[in-house]
Amino acid sequence: MKSRPALRDTLIAVVALAVILVIPAFHRSPAFEDYIIRLSAMALFATSLNLLVGSTGMVSFGHGMFYGLGAYSFALTMQLTDLSLPVAAILAVLLTVVAAFLVGAVCVRLGSDYFAFVTLAMQMLFFSVIISWQSLTGGDQGLRGGIPRREIFGFDLSSQLHLYQFSAIVAVLGLLALRHVSASPFGATLRMIRDNETRAAFLGVVLWRARLIAFVIAGGFAGLGGVLAALFVSGAYPELADWPNSGQAIFAVMLGGIESFLGPLVGAMILLALNDVVTRTTEYYGLVLGIVILAFALGLRRGVLDYLRRWWAQGRTGRAR
């Protein structure tokens, strides 16, 4: 029997989407819908980052730049022009892609340590531009005044239910596209570069080109996540492009597992839930989050999903014996 991975993935995505879309028909909970909207943005952000971290072995600490750029360019396009929402979203993603190309062109040839903090420096440069270009971005107050909610395809995005449905659809489609990239021959090339770049180079892979393409794809999907984030907060804030946000994405990737495609999604789910619980009980969020990170990094040493998969595989070999 020939396996059809693309068909299987699409089926999983359709089922997951159907479940998410059906839930509000039985039970309306604003908190849960909020959670899914934020999760949609975060999942795209973290999963796109994992294309770099997990698949290619490039630890980018500046991924928040593209998330923030997506949010700002989308919100600004909506505020300053009469373009419809999908056009503005596509423009925002295109702009992020161009920015990712420029940043990537400088960064992808660097060794892994340099890469981590040159991407971070690029992000901080972008962050300082946001803070200092007050007339356009509103500086540290963020971009206020809201995003004009133009109706699209019958979605009225000022209603929470419609925003919920819209975010879920965009996120699931985005994740499916990323899954496709990761399962494609190009995805296999990236994993080969991660495991042995010398061998990959001997097989004729142009390393910087493959890395640059991965960087640009990841940047674009982070931008799409940023668009959802802008819709959720109805504006854009410098925090979206600040370094703790990149740290959160890295932690989400790490928490869920870098070897599994859905790891970052699981990580984002746990992290957002943790966020909600911790901020409700204490103002010292960083302290708690830091301790949790240390516990994971030193204790488990791999993400939840990777851990479970390994445990499952060990159990199977145990039974076979």
Next chain:
Amino acid sequence: MDLDALGHCLATAACVVTQTTSGLIVGMLLFLVAAGLTLIFGVLKVVNFAHGTFYMLGGYVAFTTLAVTSSYTLAVLAAAAAMALFGVLFERLLIARVYGSNVLMQLLICYAVVLIFDDVVKIVWGPDFHAMGMPPAFQVPPLFIAGGVVPPFYAVLIGIAAVIALALGLGLAMTRLGKTVRAAAINAPMVGVLGINTTLLFAVVFAVGGALAGLAGALAAPVRSLSPGMGFSILIESFIVTVIGGMGSIAGALVAALVVGLLRGFGTIGFPNFTDGMIYAAMILILVFRPQGLFGRRTA
């Protein structure tokens, strides 16, 4: 952009002196932080993203010591000693567990430490800005050099940092410990095979790096305000300095720190909104044309 103002400034000796001193202050503080960063990277191949936290804690320790003992000398020494100890603990308890694993683990641990200690500082010293104020010994009229105003503390700060730069450079070049450190930077396992205790050596390197950052924090406290986020901004600039100078090179860190400092000193007059941009641009140029940095060795 205000190039006229910059031209005017460069034409008058007073302005040149004032801006050069303020640039040197920034540069020397950056050097102290970046030297520890580059030393740790050179020997342990660890990018210490928590180095800014050492600097911040050093500043706060000095602040409290000065308030208790009212001796600035004691405050500086206490900050350096406390951060040397902190560096050793950080290395032994956390970083030592992830040697040899990928950069992601190190990054996460440092990220966690930064988050934790930003909040610890908020709990102990409060979330507001603190101004330490000039220590009593330095509350004297400023020096005038060629018409430019130079507070005596600035001169002392620059002097201390210059002495440390010299001591660090000579120590690495001449002493046995310095030779061991340089050898470990090239091949640490081989140094271990030759019977040198590399575990101890790594702890010493972290202690020196921590002490330098703590010292920088203590020296910065009278001229800058203390706040929980202060570690991160200096961390970013120190990274830029190490990239420009070359990772692992002390001389490179000194030159690059002075370049960045002077760029800041004169940039505030010529292009106040674009000083950050100039520094990032300098880094990008270096990366494009000389990726190993000004003084860096090309790694195979």
